[in-house]
Amino acid sequence: MVKCGCECWPQASPSPTYGVSLPDLLMREGVHPETRPVPFTPGWDLIGVVDRLGAGTSGIEPGQIVAALPISGAYAEFVCLPQRELVPVPSGLDAAEAVSLVLNYVTAYQMLHRSAKVRAGQRALIHGAAGGVGSALLQLGRLAGLEMYGTCSSRGASAVSDLGGYPDRLPASRLRERNSPPDERGRRRCL
Ligand SMILES: NC(=O)c1ccc[n+]([C@@H]2O[C@H](COP(=O)([O-])OP(=O)(O)OC[C@H]3O[C@@H](n4cnc5c(N)ncnc54)[C@H](OP(=O)(O)O)[C@@H]3O)[C@@H](O)[C@H]2O)c1
Numbered sequence: 001m002v003k004c005g006c007e008c009w010p011q012a013s014p015s016p017t018y019g020v021s022l023p024d025l026l027m028r029e030g031v032h033p034e035t036r037p038v039p040f041t042p043g044w045d046l047i048g049v050v051d052r053l054g055a056g057t058s059g060i061e062p063g064q065i066v067a068a069l070p071i072s073g074a075y076a077e078f079v080c081l082p083q084r085e086l087v088p089v090p091s092g093l094d095a096a097e098a099v100s101l102v103l104n105y106v107t108a109y110q111m112l113h114r115s116a117k118v119r120a121g122q123r124a125l126i127h128g129a130a131g132g133v134g135s136a137l138l139q140l141g142r143l144a145g146l147e148m149y150g151t152c153s154s155r156g157a158s159a160v161s162d163l164g165g166y167p168d169r170l171p172a173s174r175l176r177e178r179n180s181p182p183d184e185r186g187r188r189r190c191l
Helices: 022-028 095-099 102-115 132-143 154-162 172-178
Strands: 046-052 065-068 123-126 147-152 165-169
Touching: 046 095, 065 095, 102 132, 123 132, 132 147, 132 154, 147 154, 154 165
Parallel strands: 123 147, 147 165
Antiparallel strands: 046 065
């Protein structure tokens, strides 16, 4: 159990299902901007079962399945989170499938609708379109009625077209970046 020092929040667990994404790996390598001071428990996102409620908590029940995006701590057996950070998950969904929606799709949704404020009929160019965030952008972009073009390596071309995008090989300049040596902190240029 993760010691949280607080009794007023519900605990999501036991044994939450957590995602393993590129940001997880970047945080483990210590190169992600949101890397926590060590020691820390990794894990950006989770699907868990509410185990216990803090005093005065209402509107949520023990046993309820919830999703959360704590940025760190999701690999723990128990996590302690504020109720406002929990999103109810419909019963009957596969937790491993559902957790794949949390980080990548929240990121993609915000890029499309809060940052770019896309409208149906617009065209979008998505770099890294075969990746986790890229494929989420393709799926959400199709729902938003976009015409989408996605850069990807040739192995990802069928995935991009299956998701409604026009695949394009990465331009030579991007390929050079990909093949570039890591910088002094071990980082390669990516998206
Ligand atoms: N701000 C946020 O909340 C947030 C959340 C999640 C992710 N992110 C960021 O979004 C980016 C993508 O994450 P992801 O989870 O989608 O990663 P991913 O699943 O690993 O996908 C990355 C894609 O980028 C392509 N790629 C990798 N290195 C490249 C390079 N040097 N030049 C050109 N293309 C390259 C790969 O192409 P191929 O498949 O064609 O080889 C891959 O499809 C990362 O920078 C991540 O940190 C931000």
